[in-house]
Amino acid sequence: MANIREIAKLAGVSVSTVSRVLNNHPYVNEKKRAEILKIIEEQNYVQNSNAVHLSTGKTMVIGVTLPLVNNQYYSSIIEGIAAEAAQHHYKLMVCQTNNNPEQERSILHLLKNKKIDGLIMCSRSSSCETLNEYAGYGPIITCEANDTTSVSSVHIDHYKTFLIGMEYLMKKGHRRIGYCIGRKNSFNSQHRKRAYYEKLRSIDVTPSPEWSFEECLTIQDGKDVVGKLLHTEERPTAMIVSCNHIAAGIIKEASRLGIRVPEDLAVVGCDDQPIGELLEITTVSSSSTLMGKYAFEMLHERIWRQQLDGKKEEKELTPELVERLTT
Amino acid sequence: MANIREIAKLAGVSVSTVSRVLNNHPYVNEKKRAEILKIIEEQNYVQNSNAVHLSTGKTMVIGVTLPLVNNQYYSSIIEGIAAEAAQHHYKLMVCQTNNNPEQERSILHLLKNKKIDGLIMCSRSSSCETLNEYAGYGPIITCEANDTTSVSSVHIDHYKTFLIGMEYLMKKGHRRIGYCIGRKNSFNSQHRKRAYYEKLRSIDVTPSPEWSFEECLTIQDGKDVVGKLLHTEERPTAMIVSCNHIAAGIIKEASRLGIRVPEDLAVVGCDDQPIGELLEITTVSSSSTLMGKYAFEMLHERIWRQQLDGKKEEKELTPELVERLTT
DNA sequence: GCTTGCTCTGAAAAGCGTTCCACATATTAT
DNA sequence: ATAATATGTGGAACGCTTTTCAGAGCAAGC
DSSP states (O other): OOOHHHHHHHHTSOHHHHHHHHTTOSOSOHHHHHHHHHHHHHHTOOOOHHHHHHHHSOOSEEEEEESOSSOHHHHHHHHHHHHHHHHTTOEEEEEEOTTOHHHHHHHHHHHHTTSOSEEEESSOOSOHHHHHHHHTTSOEEESSOOOOSSOEEEEEOHHHHHHHHHHHHHHTTOOSEEEEOSSTTSHHHHHHHHHHHHHHHHTTOOOOGGGEEOSOOSHHHHHHHHHHHHTOSSOOSEEEESOHHHHHHHHHHHHHTTOOTTTTOEEEEOSOOHHHHHTTOEEEEOOHHHHHHHHHHHHHHHHHHOOTTOOOOEEEEOOEEEOOTTO | OOOHHHHHHHHTSOHHHHHHHHTTOSOSOHHHHHHHHHHHHHTTOOOOHHHHHHHHSOOSEEEEEESOSSOHHHHHHHHHHHHHHHHTTOEEEEEEOTTOHHHHHHHHHHHHTTSOSEEEESSOOSOHHHHHHHHTTSOEEESSOOOOSSOEEEEEOHHHHHHHHHHHHHHTTOOSEEEEOSSTTSHHHHHHHHHHHHHHHHTTOOOOGGGEEOSOOSHHHHHHHHHHHHTOSSOOSEEEESOHHHHHHHHHHHHHTTOOTTTTOEEEEOSOOHHHHHTTOEEEEOOHHHHHHHHHHHHHHHHHHOOTTOOOOEEEEOOEEEOOTTO
């Protein structure tokens, strides 16, 4: 297929002029412009975007990492990112990390070798140092709080989320409260646990280790929780759960085993997955789609500000309680 | 940051030799190779992938189109694609089309301007001609049946799916059966409707227009269906529904309005979204994750076979009935 | 002793578009 | 009338790597 040089030759102009036409530069004679456009059309010419990328040093692609693609929480974030990105003519490279630091590094690498202009990490498992290192190659935004010095974030205040959930359950009279979270030591989990322990301490309850469930990632994990609850000495009367789909697993399994929700077991979910609405799960959450939107905005600004010295910025989303039928 | 020329200069070799090291070409003296690798390390050098892309004419990126990002059916397909793509070192560019042909065209364009090496369309709204046109620029696979001459597909046999569902409902004694589908005139919908009408005709039932619901895309749309069913003259005793999340909407709303499922209204869903399992929805489906895997395999083969004259290929997935509690 | 075939290396072309700089002409301001 | 600005255009450098081709050196085979 033709390239810009050929078009220039056919039109009897220089390559620069064709380039100007292609980029809508104003200083081109209207007659020539028309002529060139005609030839471009005839030749069915389009720019080779790799040449453009090489030349401009930008790809108009941003990367998005997430542990797994098939999860509604992350899908909602991407939805927010995608809508905003589309408006600014950015494409998305979606990369599944499986929470594996190796794989994550290979994605961070895309920043270094210029395949992407910026990166949004919906979740991360890399170390602080790794993140700081790669932040030198292009802007990175995380969609969870992070403890680096250079990487900005947009995040839900998970501490506050759990706080609101706990306070609500306690107000309802619950004292034996359990929790369910995903990755044991992630930043988010630490915050959630802090709220959990603080609140229980405030009413002088010492939580039993039997009330805590970690590494809950799938619906099945939620169901398994109920099985385990059956064998606890002092069964909790309420559970606060990091994700609605896990809450859903708990609720369905409870109902199957004849444990009444909310009478025997109250459940609070902590995100905005649609299954929460469908199953009428009481939820403390903020919009993850909105989070995605903010993340892109922040990233976009940084891509154009260019100055990588830009200070760390943090945007927090405040969660809200949505009372439904599981409490 | 350093480029290959600098590395060559520092190592006192030619650019070609450095390139050979970078690409693991065997004909490089081991001593030199080690030396060059050391300098690469010291200089923190990495290839500029845009230059590599330009030079090789490949990007190792494939595009994936889907109408909306936040939908579990599509997420499952992507999951399958992603896993397979990762194994072959391909990255994914995920593009939301909103079922808008304009937007879809802009993605097909990526094939023409070499931003992607191939394209998987989970769903498409472009015309046959458009597809055929762009198929000339790189391999395209659709994840639904298509009527083009050059675009291969991996697809679920939706005709058979509806057939199985209808037969099953009829065996259970239902005669007044309604349906719920997404886009009215999509290829998939046409097949579904054909099965629906054929089966009803086979038992001499003339379906009422009141039993058919089109443009059902969201959970809310499912709920709305129930509201409308209330006002039908002859209410159907069963519904066959293209997607489980819509079936879920129907079921929840029915239960809210005191319509018993399955006694008053039986519901069959027709995909493998996890909500089907969670809500114990009887389902006819095949694995969409598997479909994604096949789609990538097919695409990958075509990318390497290069010959765009390759004949059209079609792979069909056979659906299976999973009996659960909504029938 | 001469041919053949490896191994190893470098120069140069090819892949393609953007952009800076210099220069020319035309127009407006002083 | 002169200076200053705006408009229009081309040449060449720049971004960076891969790959082909030609050639050198050396060992094995006849």
